[in-house]
Amino acid sequence: MSTDTSPGNFVAPEPEEIAELLPNFEVLSFIAKGGMGAVYLAKQKSLDREVAIKILPRNFGEDLEFRTSFESEAKSMAKLNHPNLIGIYDFGEIDGMLYIVMEMVHGSSLYHASYGKKIDPIEAGRIICEICHGLENAHQQGILHRDIKPANILLNDQLSPKIGDFGLARPVGDHESDTAFGTPGYTAPEVVHHPSAVDESTDLYSVGIMLYELLTSKLPEKLYMPVANLVQCDPRFDDIIRKAINPDPALRFRTAKSMAEAIDAILNRKKTPTVSNPLITSPSPAGGSAHPPRPVSPRVHTKKSSSPTIRNIIIIIVLLAAIYGSWTWLQKEEVTRETENAQIIAENERKKAEAAEKKAELKEKNAREAQARKEARLKMIAEIQAANKELTPPPAQPLQPKPELYVKCPELEEVRKKCHGLVDKMQKKFNGKRQDQFLQEIEELRGFYRNKLAKIKTSLEAKGINDQARTVDQELNATNVTGQAFVDYILGDN
Numbered sequence: 001m002s003t004d005t006s007p008g009n010f011v012a013p014e015p016e017e018i019a020e021l022l023p024n025f026e027v028l029s030f031i032a033k034g035g036m037g038a039v040y041l042a043k044q045k046s047l048d049r050e051v052a053i054k055i056l057p058r059n060f061g062e063d064l065e066f067r068t069s070f071e072s073e074a075k076s077m078a079k080l081n082h083p084n085l086i087g088i089y090d091f092g093e094i095d096g097m098l099y100i101v102m103e104m105v106h107g108s109s110l111y112h113a114s115y116g117k118k119i120d121p122i123e124a125g126r127i128i129c130e131i132c133h134g135l136e137n138a139h140q141q142g143i144l145h146r147d148i149k150p151a152n153i154l155l156n157d158q159l160s161p162k163i164g165d166f167g168l169a170r171p172v173g174d175h176e177s178d179t180a181f182g183t184p185g186y187t188a189p190e191v192v193h194h195p196s197a198v199d200e201s202t203d204l205y206s207v208g209i210m211l212y213e214l215l216t217s218k219l220p221e222k223l224y225m226p227v228a229n230l231v232q233c234d235p236r237f238d239d240i241i242r243k244a245i246n247p248d249p250a251l252r253f254r255t256a257k258s259m260a261e262a263i264d265a266i267l268n269r270k271k272t273p274t275v276s277n278p279l280i281t282s283p284s285p286a287g288g289s290a291h292p293p294r295p296v297s298p299r300v301h302t303k304k305s306s307s308p309t310i311r312n313i314i315i316i317i318v319l320l321a322a323i324y325g326s327w328t329w330l331q332k333e334e335v336t337r338e339t340e341n342a343q344i345i346a347e348n349e350r351k352k353a354e355a356a357e358k359k360a361e362l363k364e365k366n367a368r369e370a371q372a373r374k375e376a377r378l379k380m381i382a383e384i385q386a387a388n389k390e391l392t393p394p395p396a397q398p399l400q401p402k403p404e405l406y407v408k409c410p411e412l413e414e415v416r417k418k419c420h421g422l423v424d425k426m427q428k429k430f431n432g433k434r435q436d437q438f439l440q441e442i443e444e445l446r447g448f449y450r451n452k453l454a455k456i457k458t459s460l461e462a463k464g465i466n467d468q469a470r471t472v473d474q475e476l477n478a479t480n481v482t483g484q485a486f487v488d489y490i491l492g493d494n
Contacts, residue, residue, distance in 0.1 A: 010057040012038035013097075015348075016355060018055065020433075021094040025053065025101075029348045036165075041104060044089070050104040051089060058096045070098055076143055077166055084134030086154065086164035105162050110210075111150035117217055121233035124214035125263045127153075127161050131207060132260035134163045139200045139256060146198075148206035149186045150213070185209065185219050189247055201252040204259055208244025208252075211237070220245065234266050362435055366484065373485055409468040411456045412475060416490070419449045423490045439483050446486045450479055 012033045018040055019027040025042040028050075032039050037056040044051050060066050074091040081087065087103035110127070119127075131153060138145060145152075145166055152165040182191060188205035190197040212220045215227045215237065224242070228235040240262050246252050253259040422445055430438040453476050460469035479486060 010037070013055060014351075014355060015040055016352070018042075018053065018094075022053070022099075025051070027053070029344065044101070052102045052104045054100050054102065055094075056098040056100075061093060061096050061098045067098065073166065074100055076141065080138055080141055080143070082134050082137035083160065084130050084162055085137060086162050102164070103162075105154040105156050105164070107155045107157060107159075109151050110153035110155055110161060113155055114150060114214055114217075118231055119214040121215060121231070121237065122267060124211065125237070125267050127159075127214065128207060128211045129260045129263045129267065130161050131163060131210075132204075132256040132263070134161070135200075135203055135207070136256040136260070138163075139203070144198070144200065145203050146191075147182045147186075148203050148210065149183045150210060153210075182206070188249070190249055197249050199249060200255065201249045204244050204253050204256060205249075207256070207259065208241050211244070212241050234269075236262075236266050240266075366435070369484060373488065407467040407471050409456070409460070409471045411460075412453070412468075412472050415449070415452050415456070416475070419445065420490050423487055427487070427491075442487060443482060446479065446482070450476060453479070 010033070012030065015027040015030055019025070022042075024046060025044055028041045028043060030038065031041055031052065037054050037060075040053045040055070042051050042053050043049065056070075060070070071091070074088060077088040078091075086105060088100065089103070090101040092099060131148075135145065135148075143166070145163065147165065148163070152163065154162045154164055156162060186206040186209050188198075188202045191202060209219060212227060215233060216230045220241075226235075226238045227233060227241065228238055240259065243262075244252055244259060253262070423442070426438060426441055426445070453472055457469050457472040457476070460466070460472065478489060481489065
C-alpha cells in the first residue's frame with residue numbers, strides 16, 4: 001500500500017471546515033494529530049452524544065486498496081460491542097478524506113499513564129485482564145488487532161481500559177493483504193518471519209509484553225529476566241508472561257479468555273481492602289524493587305499480656321494516612337486536569353476568533369476591490385462618452401476608411417477560449433469557499449495564459465503578421481491584473 005504516513009505531510013483541517021462537511025455533527029474542538037490522521041471532539045446532534053471523529057489524510061483516500069480495506073474493517077469493527085473496546089458508530093468520505101466516528105473516551109492512554117512507572121501488580125493484572133476480555137470479544141467476531149501496545153489503550157475516568165485504533169486490524173486468516181508489521185518491541189516474531197502462522201495468540205504475545213512493561217517499567221530483554229526478580233510480585237506472573245511471549249505460537253495461550261483466567265487466579269488470592277492510587281508508585285531506591293518491602297513484624301514471645309488494642313489503633317492511623325494521601329493527590333490531579341482543560345478551551349476559542357477575523361478581513365478586502373473595479377469601469381465609460389461627444393467630422397476632406405483597431409487572431413481566440421473554460425470550472429469547484437486557495441490557483445493560470453500569449457506574439461512578429469501581433473499585445477496589457485480582476489476580465493464580454 002503506497003501511502004505516506006509521515007505526520008509532517010498531513011495538515012489537519014480546522015474544526016469549522018469539518019463542521020461544514022459533516023452537518024449532522026457539532027464539532028466542538030481539535031484533540032490531536034498523528035501520522036494516521038487527526039481526531040476531533042464532536043456532538044452527534046441526532047442522539048445528543050459526544051463522539052470522536054477521526055479524519056484520515058487524502059493520500060489514504062486516493063489508494064483504492066486502502067479504501068476497500070478501510071470500508072471492510074470499519075463494518076467489521078462496528079459489529080463489536082464490549083465495554084473494553086472503543087465503539088465504532090459510522091464511517092465515510094468527505095472532500096476526498098476518509099473519516100470514522102467513534103465512541104469518545106475521556107481520559108489518557110495507558111502509555112501516558114504508565115510510562116516510566118512500575119504499576120502495582122494487582123492493578124497491572126486488573127488492567128491486562130480487562131484488555132484480554134476485550135480481545136476475546138474481537139477474536140470471537142474473527143478480528144485480530146495486530147497492534148496492541150499501551151498507546152492504543154485508553155483509560156476512562158474509572159481507569160478501565162478500552163482498546164482502540166484498529167488501524168492494522170485484519171480478519172483472522174487474512175495473510176495475503178497483510179503488509180503492516182505492528183510496533184517494534186510488541187510484535188510477535190511470526191508477523192515478520194511467518195505471516196501464515198498469525199492468529200489470536202499473536203495479539204496475546206503483545207499483551208504479555210505489556211504486562212511485563214507495566215510491572216517493571218521496561219520491555220523484556222532478549223535474555224529474559226523474571227519480573228519476580230525485579231519487583232515484589234507473585235512469581236506466577238512470570239509463568240503467565242513466559243507462556244504469552246513464547247516464540248512458538250502453538251505454545252502460547254490459545255485464547256484471551258484463558259489468559260484472563262490465569263491472571264484472575266492471582267488477583268482473587270491477592271485482593272485486599274487497602275486504599276491506594278493504582279497508577280502511581282513511589283520511586284524505588286537504585287537497585288531496589290518497585291515497591292517498598294512490607295514491614296516485618298518483630299518476633300514477639302507469646303504472652304497473654306499483649307494488647308490488640310494498640311495494634312488496631314496503629315492500623316487505623318496508617319489507613320487514615322493512606323486515605324488522606326490519596327485524597328490529597330486526587331484533589332491536585334483534578335485541579336491540574338481542570339487547568340489543562342481550561343487552557344485547551346481558551347486556545348480553541350482564540351483560534352476560532354482569529355479564523356473569524358481573517359474571514360471578515362478577506363471579505364472586506366474583496367468588497368473594496370470589487371467596488372474599486374466598478375468605479376474604475378464607470379470612470380472609463382464616462383471618459384469615452386465625453387470624448388465621443390467632442391468628436392466632429394473633418395471639413396471638406398474625403399472620407400477615409402477607419403483603421404481596424406482590433407484584428408482577430410485565431411490562435412489567441414483558441415487559447416482564450418480554453419482559459420475561459422478553466423476559470424469557469426475553478427469558480428464552480430470552489431463555489432465561494434477557500435477563497436485564498438481559489439485566488440492562488442487563478443494566479444497560476446494567469447501566469448500560464450500570459451506566457452502562452454507572449455509566445456504567440458513572438459511567433460506572429462517573426463512571420464510578419466504584425467496586425468495580429470498587436471491584438472495579442474493588447475490582450476497582454478488587458479490581463480496585467482491579478483486576482484478577481486483577471487477572473488472578471490476572462491469571464492466578461494471583452
